[in-house]
Amino acid sequence: MIVLVNPRATRPKNRRLPLSVLALGAVLEGREEYAIVDGNVDEQPEKTVLSLIDKNPVELLGLTVMPGPQMAAAMEISRKIRALRPHVPIVWGGYFPSIYADATLNASYVDYAVRGQGENTLIELLEVVRGVRSPDSILGLSFKDRTFGMHRHNAERPMQGPDAFPWSPFHRLRVEQYLRPSFFGERTAAHHASIGCPFRCSFCGVHAAYGNRELMESPDRTVAILSHLKQTYGADSVQFYDMNFFMREDHARELAEQMLPLGMKWWCEARIDTMSRYSDATLDLLRRAGCKMIFFGAESGSDWALKEMEKGITTEQTLTVAERMQQHGIIPEFSFVIGNPRDPERDTRETLAFIRKIKTLNPASEIIMYHYTPVPQRGAMYGQIDGKINFPATLEEWATKRWMDFTLRIDPNTPWLKRKTKKLIENFETVVASRWPTVQDIAAPKWSRNLLRTLSAWRYWFRIYAFPHELRLAQRFIQLRRPKQESL
Numbered sequence: 001m002i003v004l005v006n007p008r009a010t011r012p013k014n015r016r017l018p019l020s021v022l023a024l025g026a027v028l029e030g031r032e033e034y035a036i037v038d039g040n041v042d043e044q045p046e047k048t049v050l051s052l053i054d055k056n057p058v059e060l061l062g063l064t065v066m067p068g069p070q071m072a073a074a075m076e077i078s079r080k081i082r083a084l085r086p087h088v089p090i091v092w093g094g095y096f097p098s099i100y101a102d103a104t105l106n107a108s109y110v111d112y113a114v115r116g117q118g119e120n121t122l123i124e125l126l127e128v129v130r131g132v133r134s135p136d137s138i139l140g141l142s143f144k145d146r147t148f149g150m151h152r153h154n155a156e157r158p159m160q161g162p163d164a165f166p167w168s169p170f171h172r173l174r175v176e177q178y179l180r181p182s183f184f185g186e187r188t189a190a191h192h193a194s195i196g197c198p199f200r201c202s203f204c205g206v207h208a209a210y211g212n213r214e215l216m217e218s219p220d221r222t223v224a225i226l227s228h229l230k231q232t233y234g235a236d237s238v239q240f241y242d243m244n245f246f247m248r249e250d251h252a253r254e255l256a257e258q259m260l261p262l263g264m265k266w267w268c269e270a271r272i273d274t275m276s277r278y279s280d281a282t283l284d285l286l287r288r289a290g291c292k293m294i295f296f297g298a299e300s301g302s303d304w305a306l307k308e309m310e311k312g313i314t315t316e317q318t319l320t321v322a323e324r325m326q327q328h329g330i331i332p333e334f335s336f337v338i339g340n341p342r343d344p345e346r347d348t349r350e351t352l353a354f355i356r357k358i359k360t361l362n363p364a365s366e367i368i369m370y371h372y373t374p375v376p377q378r379g380a381m382y383g384q385i386d387g388k389i390n391f392p393a394t395l396e397e398w399a400t401k402r403w404m405d406f407t408l409r410i411d412p413n414t415p416w417l418k419r420k421t422k423k424l425i426e427n428f429e430t431v432v433a434s435r436w437p438t439v440q441d442i443a444a445p446k447w448s449r450n451l452l453r454t455l456s457a458w459r460y461w462f463r464i465y466a467f468p469h470e471l472r473l474a475q476r477f478i479q480l481r482r483p484k485q486e487s488l
């Protein structure tokens with residue numbers, strides 16, 4: 001038997017369909033005995049894993065691991081199982097081991113790290129644990145070479161499109177537990193309708209894990225899966241967790257036309273340059289097909305900073321998109337990563353002014369603000385890392401508060417970002433989030449929104465952001481939801 005674990009990554013009320021373990025289950029279904037343990041549902045996943053090991057001949061324990069709290073939860077489970085049942089090989093896959101393979105293998109309780117797309121790597125790894133194949137022939141695998149006392153990182157595995165793999169085995173889960181109320185509907189599902197992203201933004205983990213190609217699921221299959229989720233489990237809305245949902249306009253139109261009869265509301269992630277070029281007719285079709293909100297990485301209000309990050313968009317395009325989304329009745333959610341190392345003060349100043357401009361053009365725009373943090377694979381290119389940031393070499397160090405804050409982009413502790421600038425970004429964020437409380441907080445009553453709006457109006461008007469204690473207190477009292485902190 002193979003046990004697949006999704007370590008705890010969210011509070012129960014924010015849990016989503018665990019797409020990573022579902023994707024792996026899809027290729028095991030019908031050919032291997034396997035079980036899924038979801039730490040977002042199961043309060044004692046270690047206990048469940050132990051009992052599975054004691055009742056079955058478990059050949060491999062696989063954990064999916066994202067940077068952040070999920071990594072800490074994965075450490076706990078792996079450490080305990082290694083101590084109590086040392087005969088079970090342990091493999092980590094997902095974004096953390098894909099980006100930080102060496103730190104992963106430095107742990108005595110992890111034997112293999114799978115980088116990038118994992119379905120075929122997992123199948124081939126089973127031959128290794130069964131002793132019929134050597135690990136060095138498996139693409140996308142990193143492992144410990146005990147003879148030479150070193151880590152081996154095999155070549156990348158070329159990516160395959162979603163259509164190359166079977167559907168997720170939804171019947172293995174109590175899907176109803178994952179369909180939570182959201183701004184988009186009463187029972188919101190999650191789906192991935194493509195894989196990869198052709199762009200190379202310097203702060204994003206996607207190209208580090210997946211390279212820079214994108215392959216789309218066929219619209220027929222996307223719609224068939226969504227219809228199944230609707231008919232079998234009552235899903236009425238969906239969040240598309242693609243790395244980059246829209247590519248070709250003809251594909252987007254075909255998908256939207258097929259989604260129209262489903263009557264589902266949806267959220268997705270898209271690029272500003274792509275959407276700035278879509279025709280009015282396409283944007284209108286997307287709204288009619290149920291698209292309610294699109295997440296955009298706007299990243300900065302400075303064109304020089306966008307160039308530095310190799311983002312491939314301009315501030316002009318962001319403003320165009322803000323306006324066009326308003327014309328077409330779709331809410332844009334703009335995310336920023338502020339404090340570019342080249343000139344963090346200037347980037348901050350210009351970006352805050354830019355956010356005000358967006359809000360003037362389209363007040364419905366949702367704003368999410370992070371501090372800029374590079375991923376090691378790309379940051380080194382800019383000299384941002386060498387001698388300035390030493391990424392942890394162990395999981396234990398990654399789990400410390402300093403690095404957890406870095407991962408969550410709460411406090412990156414980057415040498416180039418002055419405390420004063422960091423404070424300014426945070427204070428501004430508090431004022432903006434009070435002036436325009438997110439529409440995604442479906443629990444916040446109308447009076448609380450009005451209270452926050454009134455309290456913050458003078459600060460926004462006079463641009464006085466310092467010491468917004470009264471707003472922080474009010475936000476805590478109201479427990480305003482922050483979309484960027486869903487995992488906490």
Ligand code: B12
Nearest residue numbers: 009020062064068069070093094117118205242243408487
């Ligand atoms: C959904 C999602 C979330 C959800 C829930 C995730 C969950 N597991 O429950 C929530 C909102 C909680 C979340 C939170 C965060 N997220 Co997130 N999230 C995503 C998102 C949009 C999709 C992930 C997904 O489900 N993919 C679908 C599956 C099928 O793909 P996959 O996970 O890559 O799995 C494949 C392979 O990796 C591999 N594989 C995976 N696991 C395993 C296990 C084994 C054993 C094997 C063999 C193979 C294997 O095989 C799978 C199939 O091919 C990605 C961006 C993206 N589109 O990929 C960001 C992303 C993973 N998140 C990211 C980040 C940074 C975070 C946060 C730290 C952000 C924050 N500031 O709060 C938090 C921390 C989470 C935590 N608690 O630890 C980054 C990670 C990279 C980085 N820069 O560090 C990403 C890449 C976004 C980005 N572009 O930067 N996230």
